[in-house]
Amino acid sequence: MWVVASIAVCGSSALIAGDAEKHRVLDANTRPDDVRLNDPKDLNGYFPFEVPKSKQAWQQRQAELKQRVLVATGLFPMPVKTPLNTVIHGKVQRDGFTVEKVYFESLPGHFVSGLLFRPEGEATEKRPAVLSPHGHGGRQYDYGEAKMDDLIASGAELHRESGRFPKLARCAQLARMGCVTFIFDMLGYVDSQQISKDRAHGYAKHNADLEGRENYGFYGAQAEGRLHSILGLQTWNCIRSLDFLESLPDVDPARLAVTGGSGGGTQTILMGAIDDRHIVGFPNGMVSTSMQGGCTCENCSLLRIGTGNVELAALFAPRPQAMTAANDWTKEMMTKGYPQLRELYAMLGVADDVYCEPMLHFPHNYNAVTRSVMYSWMNKYLELGLDEPIEELDWKPLTPEEYTVWNDKHPAPEGGDDYERKLLQQLNERDLAVLSNHSPRGDRETDSYLATVRAAWTTLIGRELPKAADITRTKVWKEPREQFIEFGDLITLNSQGEQLPVISVYPKADKWNQQVVLWVDGEGKSGMFPGGKPDAELLRLVEAGFAVVGADLYGQGEFTNDSDSLTENRTVKNPRPFAGYTYGYNDTVFARRVHDILTVTAWIRSDDHQPKSLQVLGVNGGGPLVAAARVIAGAKMDRVAIDTEGFRFEMLNDWRHVNFLPGAIKYGDLPTLLALSAPNPLWIDGEPSIPAITAKAYHAGSKPDAVSLAKPDVDSTTAAIDWILQSR
The missing domain is CATH 3.40.50.1820 (Alpha/Beta hydrolase fold, catalytic domain)
Incomplete structure (x- = not known):
């Protein structure tokens, strides 16, 4: 696999004291070198204007x-x-x-x-x-x-x-x-x-x-x-x-x-x-x-x-x-x-x-x-x-x-x-009314609706898929395990000053099938190692020849002092409890985690060994994050399995909630996020049926069979892995 060879994406080797036995990339007293750990920016910050180098660049920015x-x-609109x-x-x-x-x-x-x-x-x-x-x-x-x-x-x-x-x-x-x-x-x-x-x-x-x-x-x-x-x-x-x-x-x-x-x-x-x-x-x-x-x-x-x-x-x-x-x-x-x-x-x-x-x-x-x-x-x-x-x-x-x-x-x-x-x-x-309602009547109306909300979600998320040249991998440790080889790395998005602790698990004895699964869990990479031991479904993937990657996204795992994920957004130091004072200048935790998924996706996709496919699993609170990242990544994520757990942004009572995202309700909530995966393969759990707008989007994209729903009364992660294994 790409991480076995002595290569890195614009990377370099470095000796950093991690803790491989606890599946930590950094030691317990060290946080990632990430600007997002600084105090959030407020209205009294510094807001310089950097003029683009050309008229064309300015027109795009404008x-x-x-x-x-x-x-x-x-x-x-x-x-x-x-x-x-x-x-x-x-x-x-x-x-x-x-x-x-x-x-x-x-x-x-x-x-x-x-x-x-x-x-x-x-x-x-x-x-x-x-x-x-x-x-x-x-x-x-x-x-x-x-x-x-x-x-x-x-x-x-x-x-x-x-x-x-x-x-x-x-x-x-x-x-x-x-x-x-x-x-x-x-x-x-x-x-x-x-x-x-x-x-x-x-x-x-x-x-x-x-x-x-x-x-x-x-x-x-x-x-x-x-x-x-x-x-x-x-x-x-x-x-x-x-x-x-x-x-x-x-x-x-x-x-x-x-x-x-x-x-x-x-x-x-x-x-x-x-x-x-x-x-x-x-x-x-x-x-x-x-x-x-x-x-x-x-x-x-x-x-x-x-x-x-x-x-x-x-x-x-x-x-x-x-x-x-x-x-x-x-x-x-x-x-x-x-x-x-x-x-x-x-x-x-x-x-x-x-x-x-x-x-x-x-x-x-x-x-x-x-x-x-x-x-x-x-x-x-x-x-x-x-x-x-x-x-x-x-x-x-x-x-x-x-x-x-x-x-x-x-x-x-x-x-x-x-x-x-x-x-x-x-x-x-x-x-x-202006969004032409959430149940377009035909394919033409569906395409128009999706084009509009896709543009809006692009702004809500606020990040494109990073370029390979902007990503640095720092190798921290490599540890042979009984069933696999495990790597601890730091992935840095240089232009943004963001850094992610990443764990990669690789099959032994050259059994890699050239496919990668990105495992996104609401608790971070520790979701692959419940109780410190590899999850049974992780082992199933490795035994089938898949390499598996997990990361601590912003506010998860090694980003925190006690390894427990954030439960709410940090706010600016303003006594007036107004969301605009914080979210007018800073991305939400939800958006930042989506950014991190995009960074890891770009890192995997830009490897010299060119994995032939990337599948993404979103479970245990990771499903909505993956759904949002798929809007930006598109076909760069070949197949995506999402457990929504019935989540809706409209359910949230507090704008400080860790999953809050301004505008998410207006632009169709989670069903529309799922719809924006069309026509790329999508597996869904946590829903009683495929949401109507999602089904219509796949029909409009002439791929009605590319979206599937989990069978009831089956463990979500197990069922998702079953679906992923079908791609071998």
């Missing part, structure tokens, strides 16, 4: 990240857009512009509210339009009269009246410049009260009434398993707000822009990543290699794994965008982030279409000085034709009666906990 953002925000049913009322006049109250339905019964600023007078031609997500503090954010003297003295603001309301000030000036401008309420601010501010932005404590299996709201395992988040809902509201602007008869849909600051800057970044309609962007206060956004409305599971706000902002390229750097988490932008954006834009042939103005003498802001940079940018790229510099003019602030959307004639919609539960059910039904 597509990958766009899909990540869409999946993470719950918008893949893009939901069907329902009628907005827009209402515009309460028009008031100011010098040079008008203000109107707006509300519409981003989803049936879920309302977006805001203020529409228009240039004064009738439009003689279609006008450019700017969408302005406001950020924290609300659209009516007020510095307060007491602060205005200091703000004016410092140059941060120019006008005592309108300068008190900096978010509205930019809308008023843009309207005076000729732009139709819409500022809409983030969840929980001003007139958007169906989801409260405390729920959307202040979530700090587990709420059992809203986070159970039934009638759930945001933040629990059921919502996270379906990728329903506050950030996702706000992103959808942002998309629908651009729909609203685009629909106005006086708006030129070819000249749209988006600008927001702080939390609104986050929304601007995400809109630039996933929406192709606007031609200009000004994401302020959040393009940074440092802090990525501290609120629950700026984070969600999967969003920033392997990326950060600078690279996400880069997805807007080659469209023009600008921003400022202040004395906050953006203060290093001029040396960390902006040079890379310039490099990317230069590679795309538009070096001058990205700009960052350093304003380090100001704290976090979207003040008059920052706004002046934005006005100039919009003037240039929306082709407004105005003389520069553009002077921001004062205006009389709106009264509560003038800015409040809801009144007796326009009553506020329902909200609260019951509404939240109803909304989450509505989101689930919306997603099921």
Whole structure:
């Protein structure tokens, strides 16, 4: 077999003190040299942007990240857009512009509210339009009269009246410049009260009434398993707000822009990543290699794994965008982030279409000085034709009666906990509808459904099959046993800094049949040696000529201090129990274990002796992991035997559970994972019958007989080995 010969996959020999008698690769006091044993990354980490070497490489990365953002925000595939049913009322006049109250339905019964600023007078031609997500503090954010003297003295603001309301000030000036401008309420601010501010932005404590299996709201395992988040809902509201602007008869849909600051800057970044309609962007206060956004409305599971706000902002390229750097988490932008954006834009042939103005003498802001940079940018790229510099003019602030959307004639919609539960059910039904349901009628619908969910699962798993050149084998020990030869090795995936203890069992006396079985157990490689002795089914495989490989996946066996596998995910050091703070930056244990299966698969498959087949066994909790790995590995795993043990992601009550994976429920749960093995041979145990979608997938692939179900009342591992032995 490949491990008997003195070869290694890009490997080298090393003397490491293991414990062959206990089937350990390392000694009891040593852990694998694996970066995943470090503390999990959080929103205050370092998020550099490495510019790809070519346009083609960037386009590939751009597509990958766009899909990540869409999946993470719950918008893949893009939901069907329902009628907005827009209402515009309460028009008031100011010098040079008008203000109107707006509300519409981003989803049936879920309302977006805001203020529409228009240039004064009738439009003689279609006008450019700017969408302005406001950020924290609300659209009516007020510095307060007491602060205005200091703000004016410092140059941060120019006008005592309108300068008190900096978010509205930019809308008023843009309207005076000729732009139709819409500022809409983030969840929980001003007139958007169906989801409260405390729920959307202040979530700090587990709420059992809203986070159970039934009638759930945001933040629990059921919502996270379906990728329903506050950030996702706000992103959808942002998309629908651009729909609203685009629909106005006086708006030129070819000249749209988006600008927001702080939390609104986050929304601007995400809109630039996933929406192709606007031609200009000004994401302020959040393009940074440092802090990525501290609120629950700026984070969600999967969003920033392997990326950060600078690279996400880069997805807007080659469209023009600008921003400022202040004395906050953006203060290093001029040396960390902006040079890379310039490099990317230069590679795309538009070096001058990205700009960052350093304003380090100001704290976090979207003040008059920052706004002046934005006005100039919009003037240039929306082709407004105005003389520069553009002077921001004062205006009389709106009264509560003038800015409040809801009144007796326009009553506020329902909200609260019951509404939240109803909304989450509505989101689930919306997603099921757009996925064309989980029981496609014919082969064509089945193929379409599987192509969509395969793309989604690729993002959920977050890893391709590694390349052989990226894997190093370190030989630790070799031990003759009574029935076989046993090897202890360390397998390192160099690009990721990941290392796995691996045990290989090889038949004696040149009896290897050139076939390999990868044994994946929920307890790691110790599953092959219950009580320290070789499993009877392991011996059956060896006697039949198979080589058998087992590994401790992340969090199993030698990764732990007591050799007992992890039972839950480690979370970041944040007192707020929100999954997005951890899973927005780190893969789950489940995903990491799937990565490890892929690494071992690539190592076996890349051996110089080229085993003629690789069969994979998933038992004792390993079945779902193998099912997920098969989605990526495909035919590299010739035959796969899985005991599901009836597992479903939907069964999990806690997002910390070791088997939790964000989005797994939405994209079909375990039955769809099994279906994605088609048309490759698959044996299933733990199910009363072959799941319907799995059977349909194999039928659509013209291989209905390639999937089989275990007979009842037979030991699962024994039956699986029987099936594997049929391949001899």
